[in-house]
Amino acid sequence: MTASTTRRTTAARTRTAAVGAIAVAGALILTGCGDQTNSGSDSSSSASTSSAPLADKLPKEIRDKGVIKVGSDIAYAPVEFKDSAGKVVGIDPDLADAMGKELGVKFEFENGTFDTLITGLRSDRYDIAMSAMTDTKDRQEGIDSDTGKKVGEGVDFVDYFTAGVSIYTQKGKNTDIKTWSDLCGKKIVVQRGTVSEDLAKSESKKCTGGKKIALESFDNDQQAQTRLRAGGADAGSSDFPVAAYAVKTSGGGNDFQLVGEQVEAAPYGIAVAKKDTQLRDALKAALDAIIKNGEYGKVIKKWGVEAGAVTQATVNGGK
Structure with a gap:
């Protein structure tokens, strides 16, 4: 997990960097x-x-x-x-x-x-x-x-x-989300103690017009995925290998899509x-x-x- 302390803080995980x-x-x-x-x-x-x-x-x-x-x-x-x-x-x-x-x-x-x-x-x-x-x-x-x-x-x-770290959304939805700044005024789900959580907190402070990022954190990434799959959030974030695996396997590849590029x-x-x-x-x-x-x-x-x-x-x- 890309661990937090920007997957994970003192107790946390980013759990790749190359173009393509x-x-x-x-x-x-x-x-x-x-x-x-x-x-x-x-x-x-x-x-x-x-x-x-x-x-x-x-x-x-x-x-x-x-x-x-x-x-x-x-x-x-x-x-x-x-x-x-x-x-x-x-x-x-x-x-x-x-x-x-x-x-x-x-x-x-x-x-x-x-x-x-x-x-x-x-x-x-x-x-x-x-x-x-x-x-x-x-x-x-x-x-x-x-x-x-x-x-x-x-x-x-x-x-x-x-x-x-990568962002993913429900497949075919929230197509306006491409970068972390696009999450202002929206809700993201993440695993607690990860870099994704740190990034969401950091980016929310940069949001203007009172449109902060709503953040919901879970004990593990699977819980966050379940919440997003049910429509309880606009996006999720986790380490690239994990996000890519979820996109390819969840619902036979029909649940999620990767958006934007990985960061951090x-x-x-x-x-x-x-x-x-x-x-x-x-x-x-x-x-x-x-x-x-x-x-x-x-x-x-x-x-x-x-x-x-x-x-x-x-x-x-x-x-």
Whole structure:
């Protein structure tokens, strides 16, 4: 999620930037977010720390457990969601599975509300948060983007993807909406704690003539989509991969349409507590390894999101 703090603030997600990236949406349909489940294929469960090439980079307690606990909002297709059999699938679980083979551990995804994931990191409920979370300076420093006040220690990020924010409407309706400024006097639905929410608040302050943007925020993106589908708003907004997937799949492609261009392109990052520098560096090494060996590219291509691919892992690359 493009996380807020403009998908997501201190507790939030942008969850791509290139011209022509909307073409990615066509590929999404071809391939097709508190419970706990293992990510990716079953092969990850057989990973052995004794044979994994990067196992020695992990903290000993995680090597001994053989598990990395992942906080994630598992309702954000195609980044992470549950398939018809209830299995957690998507870009993040597939990347985690590939990284797990390098590290010799399983990534165990636990469902949580997006704007509580960083709190879960602070309380050690999770080892990491991987949930289309945008890497921002506010999140790194523990700043609430709404108030500008420090609310926590902040987190470190291992950046692994790039995504922007898109607007979508009911198909064939509100054709006058092309940009964020066109939303003045209209109602938009978003997921709480995301960059989309931040953008709506920011743009509303710029509206003139008393025509502010009416904003309704939900715990997850699927709830926002349901509200828009029922005609309860003029537009919705979410990270481009998610908006494109919704446009292609909801109602067989008949419910929604993308409008305008994506904005606020920023990196998705795996969030790690500031104190867990060894884990952070191990994740970076694993991500670099799967980029180099081609597994990263296979996942990105599988989900049709090549426009957001990165060529190397970066720590705290968000602005």
